[in-house]
Amino acid sequence: MRVKLWGTRGSLTTPKSPAEIEARTREILYGFLNSGGNQLSDVEPYLRTLTPCHFGGFGGETICVEVSTKQQQIVIDSGSGIRSLGYELMKGKCSQGQGELHLFYTHFHWDHLAGLPFFVPLFVPGNKIHIYAVQSELPEIFRTVFQKPYFPLTLEQVDAKLEFHILKPRQPFQLGDLSITPYRLDHPDPCWGYRIEADGKVFSHCVDNEMKRFTREALGEDLPLYQGIDLAVMDAQYSLFESMEKVNWGHGSAVGC
Ligand SMILES: [Zn+2]
Known part of the structure; x- marks a missing residue:
């Protein structure tokens, strides 16, 4: 999968501001010089050592x-x-x-x-x-x-x-070799995550989610969304401080995950 x-x-969406692009350009230029690059023919090999996040950041x-x-x-x-x-x-x-x-x-x-x-x-x-x-x-x-x-x-x-x-809540839906089951997330207005199984692997999509329920008892019939999974996408919209300020807004922090 x-x-x-x-x-x-x-x-x-978060398009980059000119100031952010300038800061990134500066970082790349410093990196180029620090790598020993000093002529045009050094530029392409140096750029190939960078990853997409060096240019555009994440998200x-x-x-x-x-x-x-x-x-x-x-x-x-x-x-x-x-x-x-x-x-x-x-x-x-x-x-x-x-x-x-x-x-x-x-x-x-x-x-x-x-x-x-x-x-x-x-x-x-x-x-x-x-x-x-x-x-x-x-x-x-x-x-x-x-x-x-x-x-x-x-x-x-x-x-x-x-x-x-x-779809029926908490009932697997088979599509080709994918088994897809919706489970309720903690978010204002009903929001459903998906547990997706194929090839003996499990992926859980858990966004948007404040994760207000974090014990087995509280999660109840939604517990399988978080059990025995190989990969999960979790909600980390807020810093820890923001998540304390924005209780009941329906999002989590990376620390909460
Ligand atoms: Zn939402």
């Missing part, structure tokens, strides 16, 4: 997560990160109207939804997009997103064929 984070930021786009195996692919949430995923998908079947995609939602706060109208595969006739959530108002929410004056197109004008699926 492969997990790719196309967006990780909570609440708002920036709001949440969108791709989970895939050799035979199945799903996407969780459509924050602004889904825009880049859309361009990637357009290199394949989606560009010919032969794509079939599976998009799961945790909840519908703006940071999990805002990239949806900019997801290019939606606008290619022939593509089929399955949309899943526990929340039964799912079709109405999509109708709200695609309407004037918020967006120039209505849901009827979206070219891809959309199919909505309402």
